[in-house]
Amino acid sequence: MPLRLSLEQATRGxxxxxxxxxxxxxxxxxxxxxxxxxSPGDEPVGGGPPGGVVASVDYRIHGLSPAEYGHWFDVLSAWWTGNGFVVLADARPRGLYLWVEDGAAGFRMAAQANDAGGLFLTATSPRVRPGSGP
Known part of the structure; x- marks a missing residue:
């Protein structure tokens, strides 16, 4: 079950x-x-009514060769699974998309590459109520 976080804690996370x-x-x-x-949440938070928000960040990664993306996905996958994340979706080897969740805290991350050679890392928080906290 995700921890009860404030929006500030979720953003830092x-x-x-x-x-x-x-x-x-x-x-x-x-x-x-x-x-x-x-972004707005549409599912219940902590057993309460629907609502809340999800904090997120999206980054484009530069400086890596698209020919090596498969290797870096393997590196990220190994690191995530070795650090408490569970794989939610893995499109490899057909596509370069990997989505994971920290089972203890509910944070999620994704790595994705597109046909144009772009590589992206995204991180999202569990759903929180603005102004809530532990």
């Missing part, structure tokens, strides 16, 4: 999860933040 995953990539990789914010 998505950035922290991104930084930890990004640290698994080589030092010459560069991250460009392309989106951040919150």
């Amino acid at each position: 998505v950035e922290d999860n991104f930084r930890k995953a990004f640290a698994q990539l080589p030092a010459h990789a560069r991250a460009e933040k392309i989106a951040e914010g919150t």
Whole structure:
């Protein structure tokens, strides 16, 4: 069950999860933040009524060869599963998409590459109520 987090804690958590995953990539990789914010929730939060928000960040990763993306997906997958994340979806080898969840806290991350050579890392929080906290 996800922890009860404040929106501030959820926002810090998505950035922290991104930084930890990004640290698994080589030092010459560069991250460009392309989106951040919150989106409305439509499922119950903590047994209550529908609502709440999800914090998220999206980064485009530069400096890696598309020919090596498969290797870096393997590296990320091994790191995530070795650090408490559970694989929710893995499109490999047909596609480069990997979606994981931290079973203890409910944070999720995804790695995705597109046909144009773009590589992206996304981190999202569990659904929280703005102003809520532990």
